[in-house]
Amino acid sequence: MPPSVEADPAPDAPASAVSGYAVETRGLTKIFGSQRAVDGIDLRVPSGGVYGFLGPNGSGKTTTIRMLLGLVRPTSGDHDILGHPMPEELTAALHRVGSLIEGPAFHPHLSGRANLRRLDAADARSDARTAASRIDAALDRVGLTPAANKRFGAYSLGMKQRLAIAAALLAPRDLLVLDEPTNGLDPQGTREVRHLVSELASDGISVLVSSHLLAEIQQICTHIGVMSAGKLVAQGSIDDLRATRTARLHLGTPDPARAAAVLAKLPVSQLVSGDETVSGIPSEDLAPEDLVRALVAADVPVRRFTVDRPSLEDLYVSLTGEGFEVRS
């Protein structure tokens, strides 16, 4: 059964998020024709947390994010953003949400600052008198002050993505929603974006960040949710998800038949014998030293003995069927 760990609402959550969740969905569903792109998901992004929204391409992440932000109408289900029921309180909610979905269209021949000026001026809610300080603050927040007057076209990929995040931060935000912000970035750009997201989170902004690569965002997330074929197949804090992984015993022996017979009398399930190997899942209260003692007492020659837990990456692969992706 896939792990499903409830996220504890933070005790010191902002009053705005009544439920303790920055985002909470109930049975959120989107059907395109005959395809259930998003299938009844109960997403819970804790206030003040960084929620890694993971899943292979096509698993429904973007469609979910578009529904959260009121860009696509759900087929069924409902949700709250920062405690505001959607879509009833869409304007009040979105005022406090910065998002990066397809990314704003930046002009390559304009500087980073001039691009932000254009976007800021296009926002009917922004006060033109305070535009300059708002833009400076956003540039500073993403570390682009030194490059503010450089042409956007001359920016590195990481700088371009940081400018997109600056655009999302032109107004004060309580929640940042980033759809695949590291997609297409080189390792340096990925590090820059990751570092920025961590900094924003430490300022108290809740973050929902999607990715199809666990490795790229795992180190900055407090929680993860895993999508597979439209369903949310796992959700919880990183620590809780780690704890749900089952330990497996691996034994190397020239007599696997005898070893398997001994282990079968102990609380060890899913025994698999191979050529000079036996593996199985020992019950949680069975200590490795007791297993070794039982094997040696029955004259089983033990050449190798390990009990290990699969990595979070192994868990992700087993939940989604998604393999590793090697980035250059």
Ligand SMILES: Nc1ncnc2c1ncn2[C@@H]1O[C@H](COP(=O)(O)OP(=O)(O)OP(=O)(O)O)[C@@H](O)[C@H]1O
């Ligand atoms: N407007 C649409 N009309 C029909 N099908 C759609 C539409 N938008 C998305 N889909 C389908 O819904 C499924 C989920 O797509 P979605 O883009 O949400 O996945 P994703 O996990 O974000 O993947 P990616 O990272 O590739 O965007 C896909 O099979 C996609 O083809």
